Amino acid sequence: MIEVQNLSKSIDGNSIVKDISFSVGKGEILGFIGPNGAGKTTTLRMLSCAVSPSSGTATMAGFDLVRNDREIRQILGYQPETPPLYPFMKVRKYLHFMAKLQNIDNALIPGAVDDAIDRCKLSTMVNREIGRLSKGYRQRVGLAQAILAKPRILLLDEPTASLDPEQINETRSIIRNCADDAAVIFSTHIMQEIQHVCDRIVLIKNGEIRHKQHIRTGPKDANTRNLVLTISAIQQSEIPLDERVSTVLSDIGVHFEFPSARNSSENTVKVYCNLTDADQSQYDLTRSLIDANLNVLEIMPRESDLEQTILNFMKD
């Protein structure tokens, strides 16, 4: 859906973004992570048609970013870092106004506005002037305008900044729901956000991509938990340990993967598991492993793993 090839941006001779390339598929959420000034916002501004790139190409839903920007703007939803809202407008009126500017058919505007209000849980605030809203609610109004036209491409610049924990949770659900039919790029510097929302991450520093990583190994779900298990064998067997672990996990239907760098001769094995609360629990997982004569030495949330990776790249 989004294909970025060697995109660069220089302003007054300074390279802000240097030759970055990545892609995002339909239904995928790409986390764009990096320290302040890394070039995240500039990249999103380029992709949102707000500024033109200095070099490189990008296609979105088959449309070229430079040549077909009009077509791209028809299918794009964009929430800037600080949503620029008009303080004198009431929430509903603002969304109506934005819906008109987004070329939504007049007959469909009330439905689209109501839907965005419902999804962003703004129904108690619809008749309040934006200037009187809290920062968190303003952020939600910004998100509501971005999803008004059910965009096929959604670009979100730090959408959970200044939200309280409950609002963050709700915003994550909204973003995940939007990703069913869209390609989403989500910029943040909060690592927990990445773990909870994104399928893949692109780590950017000093305008360059430093690291790309898949996060999810299984299906997306609000309650997905990623764990790192360290397992040893209670009873030795001729079958290699990782093979025994694979058999057990496959039998109980848990999505898993082994770390890319591992030593099969070791007595312990590390495995990344992906659980959902609805049909799987940590208890069932450990029970099954123990029943297969395997010893679960440690269970850790995978966040710490990812966090460490990211921090290592940030330090470089």
Next chain:
Amino acid sequence: MRNHIYITSVIWRKELYSYFWSPIAYIILPVFLLVSGYFFSFSLFYLQVATMSNAFHNMAILLLLMAPAITMRLMAEENASGSMELLFSLPSPYSAIILGKYFAAVTVLLIALGGSTVFLIPLFLYGDPDPGPIFAGYLGIFLLGSVYMAVGIFVSTLSKNQIIAAVGTTGILIILWFLAYLDNFALVDFFGISFRYLAISQHFGEFVRGIIPLQSIIYMLSLIGLFYILSWFSVYRKRYMV
């Protein structure tokens, strides 16, 4: 084209609403009417001149100061708040956005001029003025004010700071108004004639005398078109050339 007109009307309504939500309209309109009303009364009751010509001249000078206050926020505010960035990501044409804002400013001008028609009541009560020059004068002041607004919106696109936008607009308007005075300093006749022709005060003077010269209408409409194109280019530059 239909979309263009639609977006223009959407922006026009929003901007007009914002004028009356903020104190701008409530300060500018009464000040304009009170000050121009004072000069009109002075001319009518003290100087015993039962025409609108003095009032039109005073309005033109007053608008030199008022127009920047009306237009300064139109684009500068969008630049400062970052909403221009959001507007660029929408499928609305920039030209329609600028036009909607411009029409909103012109509407405020029309309301001010509409309010000034109350001056006609004592004028017709105490005198016997010729309606022709009054009509020409109103057309002239409307076109003049529309040029002022076009200059104002252009300067507003250049800055994030409303004060700078206002001061810049006033500067350009003063140059346009007093250009005719450079005639005295021109060493070559051609320049003297050019300065006089380009001075907006010269063209406006024709309207106040009760004439509706086609060349002055074309001149004013050309200035409006020129500053509209410059505004468009300034916005376009931000998107493509920064």
